[in-house]
Amino acid sequence: MSQPIVQTFGVTKIYRSGQLESPALQGVTFQVKSGEFSAIVGPSGSGKTTLLNLIGALDVPTEGRVQVLGHDIETLSKRQRSDLRLHSLGFVFQAYNLIPVLTARENVEFVLELQGVKRDRRSRAQALLDQVGLAEFAERRPNQLSGGQQQRVAVARAVASNPQLVLADEPTANLDGENAELLLELMKTLNEQQGITFLFSTHDARVVAHARRVITLVDGRIDRDEQR
Numbered sequence: 282m283s284q285p286i287v288q289t290f291g292v293t294k295i296y297r298s299g300q301l302e303s304p305a306l307q308g309v310t311f312q313v314k315s316g317e318f319s320a321i322v323g324p325s326g327s328g329k330t331t332l333l334n335l336i337g338a339l340d341v342p343t344e345g346r347v348q349v350l351g352h353d354i355e356t357l358s359k360r361q362r363s364d365l366r367l368h369s370l371g372f373v374f375q376a377y378n379l380i381p382v383l384t385a386r387e388n389v390e391f392v393l394e395l396q397g398v399k400r401d402r403r404s405r406a407q408a409l410l411d412q413v414g415l416a417e418f419a420e421r422r423p424n425q426l427s428g429g430q431q432q433r434v435a436v437a438r439a440v441a442s443n444p445q446l447v448l449a450d451e452p453t454a455n456l457d458g459e460n461a462e463l464l465l466e467l468m469k470t471l472n473e474q475q476g477i478t479f480l481f482s483t484h485d486a487r488v489v490a491h492a493r494r495v496i497t498l499v500d501g502r503i504d505r506d507e508q509r
């Protein structure tokens with residue numbers, strides 16, 4: 282737990298559409314070290330999703346630098362950013378984002394296929410589902426699973442590439458308290474046993490309670506940064 286795997290330097294993000302300018306981030310400088318289990322909190326519109334999208338190489342800053350796993354994301358081509366996402370990062374979104382016509386196992390296998398994994402995709406997908414406690418649910422499609430189960434499939438898919446960093450934007454927003462708790466425990470186990478770094482945003486105080494570091498954004502700036 283020492284190497285910074287994410288570093289941002291004076292990051293500003295301004296969304297422009299026509300004459301309208303929305304400043305979403307205003308000079309964010311911070312780092313995330315390998316092994317962290319950290320939460321980003323703050324009011325609606327404070328810039329949490331924008332910051333996660335920049336770290337996830339889904340977007341580039343207006344000003345400043347974002348360095349992820351040694352890459353300056355604003356210098357990468359679209360193709361290089363997409364490779365970085367596919368091979369080194371994992372994503373969990375609020376709305377599960379599973380492919381509805383595929384079973385849980387096929388959803389995980391599909392990511393392995395995109396990653397160019399040639400062998401044992403089926404057994405690897407099954408092993409990932411076992412790991413998130415869904416061994417018996419592998420052949421179900423998303424609409425045959427509860428929200429909590431779907432989000433566990435999303436976590437299995439996110440860690441399929443053995444990523445160093447998983448980014449999760451409000452992963453428990455659609456879950457009830459008990460399922461939110463189970464999902465956090467799953468993420469924490471993956472953090473502790475496999476050393477995967479997690480950076481997640483949340484509005485939920487129970488979820489924040491699990492974090493070892495809490496970064497508070499207000500109006501696109503870091504207002505507080507507390508270690509627990």
Ligand SMILES: Nc1ncnc2c1ncn2[C@@H]1O[C@H](COP(=O)(O)OP(=O)(O)OP(=O)(O)O)[C@@H](O)[C@H]1O
Nearest residue numbers: 296297303304305324325326327328329330331332
């Ligand atoms: N694509 C966009 N175009 C224009 N403005 C945007 C866009 N995305 C976000 N914004 C604006 O940028 C600011 C930060 O938005 P962001 O989505 O990062 O906030 P957030 O902290 O994730 O909020 P929430 O808790 O509601 O998810 C807001 O003022 C928002 O209206």
Ligand SMILES: [Mg+2]
Nearest residue numbers: 329330331450
């Ligand atoms: Mg958001």
